[in-house]
Amino acid sequence: MTKPxxxxxxxxxxxxxxxxxxRRDANGVHVLSSIVAGQTDLHAAFGGVVPEIAARxxxxxxxxxxxxxxxxxxxxxxxxxxIAVTAGPGLIGGVVSGVMCAKGLAAATGKPLYGVNHLxxxxxxxxxxxxxxxxxxxxxxxxxxxxxxxxxxxxxxTRMGGTIDDAPGEAFDKIARLASLPQxxxxxxxxxxxxxxxxxxxxxxxxxxxxxxxxxxxGLKTAVMRTRDAVVAEKSGLTRQDQSDLAASFQAAxxxxxxxxxxxxxxxxxxxxxxxxxxxxxxxxxxxxxxxxAVAVEFDAEFIAPPLALCxxxxxxxxxxxxxxxxxxxxxxxxxxxxxxxxxxTSQPAMLGSGKKGAKA
Ligand code: KG4
Ligand code: ZN
Numbered sequence: 125m126t127k128p129x130x131x132x133x134x135x136x137x138x139x140x141x142x143x144x145x146x147r148r149d150a151n152g153v154h155v156l157s158s159i160v161a162g163q164t165d166l167h168a169a170f171g172g173v174v175p176e177i178a179a180r181x182x183x184x185x186x187x188x189x190x191x192x193x194x195x196x197x198x199x200x201x202x203x204x205x206x207i208a209v210t211a212g213p214g215l216i217g218g219v220v221s222g223v224m225c226a227k228g229l230a231a232a233t234g235k236p237l238y239g240v241n242h243l244x245x246x247x248x249x250x251x252x253x254x255x256x257x258x259x260x261x262x263x264x265x266x267x268x269x270x271x272x273x274x275x276x277x278x279x280x281x282t283r284m285g286g287t288i289d290d291a292p293g294e295a296f297d298k299i300a301r302l303a304s305l306p307q308x309x310x311x312x313x314x315x316x317x318x319x320x321x322x323x324x325x326x327x328x329x330x331x332x333x334x335x336x337x338x339x340x341x342x343g344l345k346t347a348v349m350r351t352r353d354a355v356v357a358e359k360s361g362l363t364r365q366d367q368s369d370l371a372a373s374f375q376a377a378x379x380x381x382x383x384x385x386x387x388x389x390x391x392x393x394x395x396x397x398x399x400x401x402x403x404x405x406x407x408x409x410x411x412x413x414x415x416x417x418a419v420a421v422e423f424d425a426e427f428i429a430p431p432l433a434l435c436x437x438x439x440x441x442x443x444x445x446x447x448x449x450x451x452x453x454x455x456x457x458x459x460x461x462x463x464x465x466x467x468x469x470t471s472q473p474a475m476l477g478s479g480k481k482g483a484k485a
Contacts, residue, residue, distance in 0.1 A: 128147065129148050129205050130145065130199070130203065130205050131204065132144070132194070132204045133208045133240075133440060133441075133443025134207070134209040134210065134222045134225060134226050134439055135441075136186065136222035137212070137222070137242045138173065138214055138268060139173045139178050140160050140436070140437040141160070141163070141189050142160040142189060143439050144442070145193050145196075145199060145204070146252075153255075155434075156196070156198075157195075157197040158193070158438055158439060160189075160436075160437070160438055161185045161188070163181050175217050178215055178217065178218050179218050182217075182218050189439075201229070201233050202233075205235065206230075206236035206446070206455060207230050207233075207236070208238040208442050208443045209222045209225070210222055211223055211240060211456075211462055212242065212463030213463060213464060214268075214464065216462060216464040219464070223461070230458075231458070236454075236455035237455055237456050238446035238455055238456060240442045243264065243466075243468045244279070244445045244449070244468060245445045246269070246441060248448055249435070249444070250403070250428045251444070251448060252434065252440065253434055254428050254430070256428055257399070258275060259274055259395065259397055260274075260400070260401055260428075261275075261389055261399070262402070262403065263386060263389070263401070264403055264404050265291070265292055265293070265382065265402060266291060266293050266404030266407075267404075268291050268294070269404060270286055270341075270406075271283055271286030271287070272284040272286065272385070272389040273469070274393055278448040278451065278452055279449055279452050279453070282471075283467070284337050284393065285336055285337030285339070285385065286339065287338070287339045287340060288340050289342035290342045293308075295341040295342075295344060295374075296310040299371070299374050302352050303316070303362065303371060305371070310405060310406060312371075316368045317368065317371040317411070319368045320365070320368030322376035324372070325348075325373035325374075326373075327344055327373050327376075328344055328347055328377065329344075329381050330342075330343045330344055335388075337386075337389045338385075344374070344377055348374050351370065355370075379411050380415075382415065383416065386400070387419050387422065390419065390425060396425075398426060399428055400425040401429070401430075402427075402428075408436070413429055416429075
């Protein structure tokens with residue numbers, strides 16, 4: 125039996141400042157606390173995340189998040205076995221804020237420091253929440269990321285495909301702005317789509333005609349923009365029904381693409397995974413979850429979608445990833461640096477583009 129380990133985790137790679145305490149002992153893994161301070165209000169006026177504002181806010185909020193995480197766990201720094209921190213990929217100012225904070229804590233306490241890949245945090249979450257056995261297929265789908273990963277071990281990630289341009293969450297946010305719906309766009313589009321007609325506008329399903337599981341959402345975004353412009357030109361504005369129909373037709377296109385590409389990933393994965401997992405903010409979308417669950421059933425795979433708080437950015441996944449990986453590697457030293465790009469699977473060529481919410485890697 126591996127010895128018990130309690131880590132403080134820090135996350136600051138995008139627009140959420142987070143701290144958490146996670147323990148693994150003979151009884152399993154326990155999230156003792158998970159604090160997330162969002163920054164939506166700070167960026168609202170700008171229509172997207174402003175990296176410099178995000179970095180400054182992380183500096184201001186990290187201390188408080190750490191205090192709250194320790195207090196909620198009923199522990200002090202002296203009770204912690206080490207500090208885990210997102211060291212990339214992400215908005216560099218934010219990642220630097222977290223890494224510097226973690227180094228300061230490690231230097232002051234003499235505790236080990238663990239730099240963690242943010243994508244590994246997401247990809248290992250099903251082990252934290254559901255104790256899923258390796259190997260499993262993971263679709264990571266958020267505002268900054270979209271990729272299929274075969275997860276074969278704590279540090280074993282094979283990328284089977286991903287977006288070649290935008291991430292779906294980015295597209296949801298942009299379409300919401302185009303349709304004069306509030307931010308973050310995902311929940312607003314999902315809500316509007318409920319009273320919309322998904323068949324009114326025939327939006328493209330990009331890259332469906334190409335083999336493999338790569339995806340593209342940039343052309344879809346442009347198609348929605350053109351259609352919106354045409355409706356506005358015809359009627360001098362959008363009615364509520366137009367908004368809903370745009371939202372429903374766009375969401376239907378995303379659902380179709382994610383479902384078909386998931387089907388292909390499951391079909392080509394070798395060995396055939398018995399679990400298909402999703403993580404990331406877009407996995408909150410009920411229409412997307414339902415479609416992915418149906419695909420999992422087609423392949424006799426168990427469908428696992430972690431609870432929303434652990435699907436979106438959080439620090440518990442960072443602490444857990446460090447615990448999980450500690451069997452394979454030792455701590456980092458003070459030369460640990462923040463990386464804006466850090467692909468999980470370095471054997472594959474880098475994906476194109478960098479989303480507004482961070483590097484897609
Ligand atoms: O994982 P996340 O919290 O942050 C990162 O991007 O890393 O994901 C945020 C993204 C946003 O783009 C948001 O619009 C999208 O997830 N999102 C949704 C929904 N809820 C959040 N997209 C579609 N449907 C939703 N219900
Ligand atoms: Zn993320």
